[in-house]
Each structure stands twice: as C-alpha cells, then as structure tokens.
Amino acid sequence: MSKTxxxxxxxxxxxxxxxGQTLQEMLATSEELLEExxxxxxxxxxxxxxxxxxxxxxxxxxxxxxxxxxRETALHVSxxxxxxxxxxxxxxxYTPEGDCIAPSTGIIVHxxxxxxxxxxxxxxxxxxxxxxNPGDIFCNNDNELGNVHTTDVHxxxxxxHDGELxxxxxxxxxxxxxGGMTRGHDQVASTSRYEDGLYATCxxxxxxxxxxxxxxxxxxxxxxxxMYWDLDEKCRLSGCHMLRTAVEDMIDDVGVxxxxxxxxxxxxxxxxxxxERVKERLFPGTYRDASFMPVPFEEAGWKPTSQQNMLNxxxxxxxxxxxxxxxxxxxxxxxxxxxxxxxxAGSMQGGLWVSLTQCLLHDxxxxxxxxxxxxxxxxxxxxxxxxxxxxxxHTSWGSIMPSYNAVWKNLSRGxxxxxxxxxxxxxxxETGDTLQGGGQFDATEEYFPVGPFDLSCQGLGASAVRDxxxxxxxxWNPEADMxxxxxxxxxxxxxxxxGRELKPNTAGHGKYRxxxxxxxxxxxxxxxxxxxxxxxxxxxxxxxxxxxxxxxQATNYSVRAHETDLHDRFDDREQYPxxxxxxxxxxxxxxxxxxxxxxxxxxxxxxxEGDLVYYHMGGGPGYGDPLERSVExxxxxxxxxxxxxxxxxxxxxxxGEFDEASRTFDLDEEGTEQSKAEIRERRETESQPAxxxxxxxxxxxxxxxxxxxxxxxxxGVLDQSEEWGAQFREFWDLPAEFDME
Amino acid sequence: MATNNDxxxxxxxxxxxxxxxxxxxxxxxxxxxxxxxxxxxxQSSVDWDNPILVPLNDHLYVVGTDxxxxxxxxxxxxxxxxxxxxKMHTDVRVREDSDELxxxxxxWMSPDEDWTFQLREFFCPNCYEQxxxxxxxxxxxxxxxxxxxxxxxxxxxxxxxxxxxx
Ligand SMILES: [Zn+2]
Numbered sequence: 001m002s003k004t005x006x007x008x009x010x011x012x013x014x015x016x017x018x019x020g021q022t023l024q025e026m027l028a029t030s031e032e033l034l035e036e037x038x039x040x041x042x043x044x045x046x047x048x049x050x051x052x053x054x055x056x057x058x059x060x061x062x063x064x065x066x067x068x069x070x071r072e073t074a075l076h077v078s079x080x081x082x083x084x085x086x087x088x089x090x091x092x093x094y095t096p097e098g099d100c101i102a103p104s105t106g107i108i109v110h111x112x113x114x115x116x117x118x119x120x121x122x123x124x125x126x127x128x129x130x131x132x133n134p135g136d137i138f139c140n141n142d143n144e145l146g147n148v149h150t151t152d153v154h155x156x157x158x159x160x161h162d163g164e165l166x167x168x169x170x171x172x173x174x175x176x177x178x179g180g181m182t183r184g185h186d187q188v189a190s191t192s193r194y195e196d197g198l199y200a201t202c203x204x205x206x207x208x209x210x211x212x213x214x215x216x217x218x219x220x221x222x223x224x225x226x227m228y229w230d231l232d233e234k235c236r237l238s239g240c241h242m243l244r245t246a247v248e249d250m251i252d253d254v255g256v257x258x259x260x261x262x263x264x265x266x267x268x269x270x271x272x273x274x275x276e277r278v279k280e281r282l283f284p285g286t287y288r289d290a291s292f293m294p295v296p297f298e299e300a301g302w303k304p305t306s307q308q309n310m311l312n313x314x315x316x317x318x319x320x321x322x323x324x325x326x327x328x329x330x331x332x333x334x335x336x337x338x339x340x341x342x343x344x345a346g347s348m349q350g351g352l353w354v355s356l357t358q359c360l361l362h363d364x365x366x367x368x369x370x371x372x373x374x375x376x377x378x379x380x381x382x383x384x385x386x387x388x389x390x391x392x393x394h395t396s397w398g399s400i401m402p403s404y405n406a407v408w409k410n411l412s413r414g415x416x417x418x419x420x421x422x423x424x425x426x427x428x429x430e431t432g433d434t435l436q437g438g439g440q441f442d443a444t445e446e447y448f449p450v451g452p453f454d455l456s457c458q459g460l461g462a463s464a465v466r467d468x469x470x471x472x473x474x475x476w477n478p479e480a481d482m483x484x485x486x487x488x489x490x491x492x493x494x495x496x497x498x499g500r501e502l503k504p505n506t507a508g509h510g511k512y513r514x515x516x517x518x519x520x521x522x523x524x525x526x527x528x529x530x531x532x533x534x535x536x537x538x539x540x541x542x543x544x545x546x547x548x549x550x551x552x553q554a555t556n557y558s559v560r561a562h563e564t565d566l567h568d569r570f571d572d573r574e575q576y577p578x579x580x581x582x583x584x585x586x587x588x589x590x591x592x593x594x595x596x597x598x599x600x601x602x603x604x605x606x607x608x609e610g611d612l613v614y615y616h617m618g619g620g621p622g623y624g625d626p627l628e629r630s631v632e633x634x635x636x637x638x639x640x641x642x643x644x645x646x647x648x649x650x651x652x653x654x655x656g657e658f659d660e661a662s663r664t665f666d667l668d669e670e671g672t673e674q675s676k677a678e679i680r681e682r683r684e685t686e687s688q689p690a691x692x693x694x695x696x697x698x699x700x701x702x703x704x705x706x707x708x709x710x711x712x713x714x715x716g717v718l719d720q721s722e723e724w725g726a727q728f729r730e731f732w733d734l735p736a737e738f739d740m741e
Numbered sequence: 742m743a744t745n746n747d748x749x750x751x752x753x754x755x756x757x758x759x760x761x762x763x764x765x766x767x768x769x770x771x772x773x774x775x776x777x778x779x780x781x782x783x784q785s786s787v788d789w790d791n792p793i794l795v796p797l798n799d800h801l802y803v804v805g806t807d808x809x810x811x812x813x814x815x816x817x818x819x820x821x822x823x824x825x826x827x828k829m830h831t832d833v834r835v836r837e838d839s840d841e842l843x844x845x846x847x848x849w850m851s852p853d854e855d856w857t858f859q860l861r862e863f864f865c866p867n868c869y870e871q872x873x874x875x876x877x878x879x880x881x882x883x884x885x886x887x888x889x890x891x892x893x894x895x896x897x898x899x900x901x902x903x904x905x906x907x
Contacts, residue, residue, distance in 0.1 A: 279898055280771065280773075281771070283795060283889050283890075284889070284890040284893040284894050284897075284898070285887065285888050285889040285890040285891075285893075285894075286887070286888040286890075287886065287887055287888075288884045288885065288886050288887075289884070289886060290877065290881070290884065292858075292876075292877070292878060294856065296853075309856070311856070311878060320890075322890075322893045322897045322898075362769065363769050409886075410886075413797075413886060413887045414887075416796065416798065417795050417796060417797070417887070417889060418775065418776050418779075419749070419775040419776050419778065419779030419780070419796075420771065420775060421752060421753065422752065422762060422766050422767055464799075465752055465755055465757065465762065466755070466762070505846060505847050505850060506850070509845065511799070512755070539853075540852060540853040540855075540856050540858075541852045541853070541856045541858035541878070542852060542858060542860075542876035544876065545874060545875055545876040545877075546874050546876075548798040548799055548872070548873065549798070549799070549863075549870070549871040549872055549873055549874060550874065551845060551860070551874050551876075552860075552874075552876045554846045554847070554850035554851065555846070555850055555851055555852055556850070557849040557850065582847065583847060583848060583849035583850060584848075584849075596849070598849060624799050625799070625870055625871040626871070627870075627871070628799070630755070644847075647845075647846075647847065650844050650845065651844075651845055680869050683832075683834065683862070683864050683869040683871070684832070684864075684869050686834045687832035687833055687834040687862070687864055687869075688832060688833060688834075689831075689832055689833075689866070690828060690829045690830065690831050690832065690833045690863070690883065691829060693833045693835065693861075694829070697879070697880060701880040705879075706857045706878065706879040706880050707855060707856050707857040707878075707879070709856055710856065710857050710858075710878040710879055710880065713878060714880065727882070728882060731882035731883070732880075732882065
C-alpha cells in the first residue's frame with residue numbers, strides 16, 4: 001500500500017484516489033463512463049460553467065496562467081539555448097487519471113505523452129508497488145510509454161491535498177545531448193534502442209522534493225553535457241513545483257471539491273468544443289492523402305542492417321462524421337524499420353494535438369478533451385505504432401511530420417469546402433535536424449555541443465488566399481524563433497557562422513506560393529576533434545504534395561568542404577564564401593574537397609580546422625495553379641529573391657530583365673503573355689488522358705519496373721496491411737495474389 | 742466576425758487587404774453565413790445554372806443536374822458523377838526524369854530520378870487549368886482526396902435540403 005502521511009505525522013495505507021478509491025479504480029471508472037456516455041467522465045452538463053461561468057473561466061485562466069508562468073520562469077534556470085532561447089519546453093497539468101486539463105505554451109506536442117506516462121504508472125500499480133507520495137519525483141523519456149523522442153525528458157510530480165492525489169504536474173525539455181551513440185540531441189544513425197542513449201522508464205528519481213543522488217550521478221555521467229542536463233532537470237522540477245503551489249493556492253481559495261469538478265468539466269468542454277468546431281469549419285465526408293519518407297541509407301547508413309534505401313508510406317484517411325467527431329486512420333503505414341523514424345502511438349497522438357491546436361482550435365480550452373473527440377488508428381506493428389521497445393525512436397519526427405502534412409491537407413479541403421479559404425494551409429517544410437555534433441574548443445579545452453535550433457524557422461505552406469510565411473515556422477512549436485547567430489555561437493564555440501541568407505527556389509510553386517527557406521554556412525575555427533552530422537529531409541524524393549494544383553516545395557541536399565583554402569583567403573584578403581545561395585555557388589569562392597549529395601543527410605563526419613558546413617531550411621508547399629499567380633507577385637518574388645528569373649519564366653511564364661544591382665525586375669508584358677500561352681499549350685500536347693496513364697502505369701507495376709526503395713515500400717505495406725493491399729489491387733485491377741518483391 | 746458579400750468576393754479573388762483579412766476574416770468566431778455567402782458568390786461567377794452543392798477546389802464543383810450530381814468545372818466541362826474519382830477523368834502529365842523535374846526546381850533541389858518518384862499534374866481536359874498535383878512514388882494509386890457527404894451536410898448541419906432537392 002502507498003504510504004501517506006496523516007495529520008499526526010503517521011504513515012497510513014489509504015488509497016490516494018478520490019473518495020477512498022485507488023487510482024486504478026478511478027481510471028477504470030473514467031474509461032467506462034466515456035465508453036457508456038461518449039462524454040468525459042460521463043459529464044452530462046457543465047454545471048459549474050453554466051451556473052457560475054465567471055468562477056469557471058477564472059479558474060481556467062488561473063490554471064493556464066500558472067502553466068505559462070511556470071514555463072516562462074523556469075526556462076531561465078536552464079542554460080541550454082534550446083530551452084532558454086527557443087523555448088523547447090512545456091508544462092502540463094493532469095487529472096489523477098492522467099488526462100490533460102491544460103497545457104502551457106511551447107512544445108505542446110507533449111500534452112498527450114505525459115498522459116500516457118501517468119496512465120502507465122497507474123496501470124502498473126505504482127500506487128502500491130512503487131509508492132506515489134507527496135514530494136515524489138518521477139521521470140520518463142521511454143517513448144512507447146509516453147514520449148515523442150528520446151531526447152525529450154519529462155519530470156512528473158504528483159500534487160496532493162489532504163492525502164488525496166488531486167492532479168499531476170509534468171514538465172518536459174528537449175535536451176542538448178542524451179548520451180546516444182553519436183554527439184547530438186537526435187540520433188540519426190541509431191537503428192535500435194541500444195544506440196539511443198539514456199532512458200528513464202517512468203522511474204522514481206526523488207522524494208521529499210529532492211532528486212536522488214544515484215539518479216543524478218547516473219544521468220549526468222550518461223550524457224556528454226552534464227551541466228546542461230543538470231540545469232534542465234532543475235528547470236523542469238522548479239516549474240512543476242511552481243505549478244503545484246499554484247494548484248494548492250487555488251484549492252485554498254475555491255475548495256477541493258470545486259477544483260475537482262472544474263478539472264473534469266474543463267476536459268469535457270474541450271471535447272465539446274472540438275466537435276462544435278468541426279461542425280462549424282469542416283464538411284462531412286471522407287478525406288484522403290498520403291505522405292512519404294525517403295530513407296536513403298544504402299550509402300549513408302552505418303550498420304549493415306540499415307544500409308538500404310527505404311521509403312516509408314504514411315497514408316492518412318480522415319472521416320468527418322455527422323455528430324462532429326473525427327477519425328484519423330493510418331491503415332497501410334509501413335512496417336517499422338532499422339532507422340530512427342519509428343514513432344510510438346503517443347507521439348502520433350501528440351502530432352495530432354499540435355495540428356488541431358494550430359488548424360482547428362486556435363482558441364478555447366485546449367486539452368485532452370480534443371483527444372477524446374478523435375478516433376485514431378495508428379496500426380499496431382507499423383512504423384507509427386511499432387509496439388516494440390527494441391526499436392529506435394530517436395527521430396520519430398521523421399514519421400510524425402510527413403504524416404501531419406497529409407492531415408493538414410485533409411483538413412484544408414474541408415475548410416475550403418466550407419468557404420474558410422483563409423484557414424487553408426497546405427502544410428509546411430519539415431525541420432529535420434539540420435546540424436548536430438560537437439568538438440573540443442582549443443582555447444578552453446572544453447567540449448562544445450552543436451545543435452542549433454535555428455531550424456525552427458522553415459517555410460510554412462500557402463493558404464487559399466495568400467502566400468505561406470517565409471522562414472518563420474516550425475510545425476512542432478508554433479512559437480519558436482530563429483535565435484540570433486550570437487546566441488548559438490555562445491554555446492557552439494568552435495563553429496562560428498560565415499553567413500545566413502535567403503535560399504531562393506525553395507518555396508513550393510502555386511497561385512499562392514509556399515513560404516521560402518534559408519541557409520547558413522559555418523566554419524570550424526579554433527577547435528579540434530570535431531564531428532558533425534546533418535539531417536535535412538526530404539532529400540532524394542518529395543515527402544508531401546501541394547494543394548489544389550500547387551506544387552510541393554523543393555527537396556534538400558547536402559554540401560560540405562574539407563581541406564579548404566579559407567585561411568589563405570583570409571590572409572590574402574580574398575573573397576570567401578558566405579553560403580550556397582544557388583547550389584554550387586559555394587564552389588566559386590573556396591578551393592578544397594567539396595562533398596555534395598542529393599541526400600539531405602550525412603552521419604557524423606570528422607571536420608578539421610577551416611572546414612565548411614552548409615545547411616538549409618526548406619520552403620512550404622504551394623496552393624493552386626501557378627499560371628494563376630498574379631504577375632505583380634511573381635515580379636516581387638524575383639526582386640525579393642524568393643525565385644530566380646529562370647525559374648519564374650519556366651513555371652509562371654513571367655518574362656523580363658532582372659537587374660541584380662538594383663534588384664529590379666523589368667517585366668516584358670508581351671513576352672509574358674506569350675510564354676503563359678505556351679505553357680498552357682504544352683499542358684495539352686504533353687498530357688494524356690488519365691485512363692491511358694492508368695494502363696501504362698499498371699503494366700509497369702506488373703513488370704516491377706519501379707526503384708528498389710519504392711518496391712521496398714509496396715512489398716512492406718502489402719505484407720503489413722490486407723486492407724490497404726486490397727485497395728491497391730482494386731485500383732490497379734490486379735489479381736488477389738499480386739505481390740511485389 | 743461578420744463579413745459581407747463584397748469581402749468574400751475579394752477573399753476568393755485574393756484581393757482582400759491584409760487589414761481586412763486580419764481584422765474581419767481570420768479572427769474567431771467566424772461568420773456563420775460563410776458557406777452560403779461563398780456559394781452565392783461562386784454561383785454568380787460561373788456561366789452555367791446548375792446549383793453548386795460544394796466547391797472541391799478553385800475550378801471544380803459538385804453540382805446538381807437533371808442527370809444527378811456531377812463534378813463540373815467552371816469552364817463548363819463535366820468530368821464525372823459526384824462520388825467518382827474526378828482525377829480519372831482529367832488529362833495528366835507525369836514528370837519523373839531529372840530534366841522534367843528540374844524545369845520546375847533546380848539542380849540538387851528536386852528528387853533523385855533513380856528513386857522513381859513522380860509529379861503528376863492533372864489538367865482540366867477542356868481548358869487545361871491545373872487542378873491537382875500529386876507527388877508520389879511510381880505505381881501509387883490515384884487517390885480520390887475528398888468525398889463529401891453532401892446530404893448529411895445540408896440536412897443534419899444546415900437543417901435544410903441540398904439546393905438540388907429544394
Ligand atoms: Zn476547364
């Protein structure tokens with residue numbers, strides 16, 4: 001039995017749930033009531049909200065304020081710029097059963113992951129086996145039990161009132177380093193759990209508000225950056241304690257019964273809000289889209305098992321039902337594989353959550369109520385729900401981000417049908433992990449980590465009424481920003497920037513174009529033992545489409561330069577490179593061993609003094625037929641370096657003279673008209689009826705005349721999902737025994 | 742926020758100022774009449790009389806006709822029955838080789854052709870507007886991306902019959 005301390009200071013064996021129940025009993029009741037009534041905890045009416053709306057709203061504002069306050073204050077405890085500058089942390093408040101009442105701002109993808117970790121502890125009967133007591137501290141980063149990827153670490157603290165568990169506080173930060181096989185926060189070379197680094201599996205790491213010494217030693221010795229680790233942990237813990245104090249104060253003011261009632265009503269209100277919003281913004285029916293994740297590991301991979309080119313299939317079918325509820329079904333997703341992109345179901349839920357709060361529920365009470373209004377199917381044993389702890393989950397975003405590009409397009413088709421064109425968003429550029437690694441800084445002989453989070457400024461997709469946001473968006477944290485160069489250089493001592501600049505021709509084409517990306521060039525200076533890896537996706541193929549006739553954004557590539565003549569150029573005061581604005585620009589201003597590939601990634605590679613590393617961010621997908629883009633906008637695109645003149649002539653049919661010095665584009669109106677007409681004529685002469693395409697493409701499939709990674713994809717999915725296989729064979733009119741090997 | 746016909750016309754044309762978009766169109770709560778206003782604006786913009794039931798994209802609509810519900814383009818072309826995959830009734834151009842892809846992007850910034858990844862451009866067979874672009878691996882089925890449940894929408898959500906049943 002759990003030991004709680006009563007008024008006399010003696011330990012008692014009372015259950016810690018409400019009204020004498022155990023936590024397991026509470027959780028079972030909650031699940032039964034939801035099943036029976038379709039309402040959270042069977043809450044038929046929002047009594048408190050209806051009878052005393054002012055108090056109810058005040059309580060929600062207080063909880064939300066406490067969460068935001070905890071985040072904004074606690075982040076100053078951290079020394080990591082990922083946390084302090086970019087804000088990669090968040091706090092959540094949960095019911096005793098682990099349902100989120102409200103989140104803070106920040107990496108809100110974790111709203112539901114903390115929930116899963118708490119439910120795991122309840123199901124495993126921590127109440128009686130491990131003990132859950134006031135002042136206890138728990139930690140989890142085990143992905144299938146409730147986390148997004150290994151480098152996100154949760155600190156979870158129970159909040160008690162008079163011997164009853166009234167709520168849980170959860171804080172999560174994204175670590176600079178988690179002690180994986182290579183330097184960096186997200187392991188990209190990892191192919192299984194045994195290369196991922198430090199794991200805490202819903203572990204009790206302290207009591208009486210103090211961390212255990214053995215835990216601190218174990219964790220700090222397991223990571224490359226113990227100082228950042230220590231301060232991040234203190235940041236999470238202090239935020240949880242702030243939150244606990246805020247809840248205690250609130251209970252003192254309103255009484256515990258009202259707090260309990262409030263917490264359940266708030267979640268039910270969240271559920272109702274989502275259904276109402278669906279009915280207001282979407283159109284009933286079925287929506288389908290598919291994303292793809294190229295895994296070009298044949299040459300790049302390290303472990304023999306991973307040295308193959310793979311293509312993950314991430315289909316998303318959604319249904320909007322008459323009652324305003326939603327379903328998200330990923331039947332047909334690829335099997336898990338020897339790569340770090342395996343994603344636990346909880347991470348996928350988190351992605352859904354991040355998406356809904358940005359696309360559908362920008363306001364109102366956002367909490368686990370929206371989770372209860374959505375029916376999800378992340379098929380067991382697939383890459384989006386492997387149910388296998390031996391897999392690597394380090395870069396689960398490699399499945400989450402493409403999948404939600406498909407979800408956003410599905411939702412956007414609904415917005416468009418309802419006339420809410422301003423809410424349409426075609427998707428986003430996936431962030432990847434631009435650059436990771438570390439080295440020894442010669443002046444101090446200390447280790448410096450490399451993991452710039454300026455990757456949080458990608459291009460956003462277009463809407464149906466305007467262009468996407470340029471270089472200012474990350475799907476997983478809508479409040480992220482780029483951070484000053486100097487902020488990264490404070491930490492990444494041995495790798496100063498030579499430049500940051502716009503990256504033309506990244507934005508997806510369309511009547512409304514996607515937002516544009518940008519690039520950075522950095523140099524190894526005053527450092528030794530430097531290794532860096534780069535991971536920008538997708539490289540060798542697209543991962544998503546545009547919408548309604550718009551195109552996907554450009555794909556990514558890699559370039560680096562070793563054994564350069566940079567120092568000679570400095571000495572001779574010659575031009576040195578500041579980027580690779582157009583691919584191969586870099587080569588004009590540097591001599592050396594330049595390594596360029598179509599893959600957006602390479603695994604950790606040694607860099608020496610004067611070596612250059614370039615990375616760039618992608619653009620967002622476009623919307624609508626590019627021939628319908630207004631000529632004025634295209635002229636502005638050239639003048640603002642969104643596109644180069646040759647590209648706009650070929651895609652938009654806009655012709656003119658561009659003067660580089662004054663950055664003005666002199667439009668040739670007649671030439672433009674003619675060029676647009678030619679593009680339209682070519683559409684007619686170069687296309688064929690879809691039915692003819694179907695015939696030839698069908699033969700091609702029967703002949704197996706597709707690339708190895710594409711064969712890998714079909715073969716895996718046909719094995720994995722009978723249902724998707726049946727649809728595939730039906731579409732191409734293939735026999736039931738058809739297979740791809 | 743309340744919006745008027747004029748604003749929705751401009752919204753559809755892409756001519757609404759940022760000021761109006763920001764102040765009148767983007768904020769919640771949204772205009773409850775948006776669907777009907779939009780439908781009326783779209784209906785007056787086409788040269789034919791079949792009632793628009795739901796817009797599918799910038800150029801295609803599900804409309805009511807004497808022969809049942811059809812997918813019809815603004816240029817007047819009727820592609821297929823509602824509920825069918827209209828993309829199967831378009832003309833398509835496929836870009837798979839590097840030179841075809843690099844016409845739209847640049848070198849190093851489009852797919853590696855060895856991966857047999859395709860851009861499929863779907864055109865209206867009458868006017869050659871580009872209706873959709875798929876980025877998919879070779880051999881991928883042509884998805885029907887949106888199959889609207891029109892009667893549920895009108896009867897359950899709008900509390901009236903669909904315009905072709907009135
Ligand atoms: Zn047409």
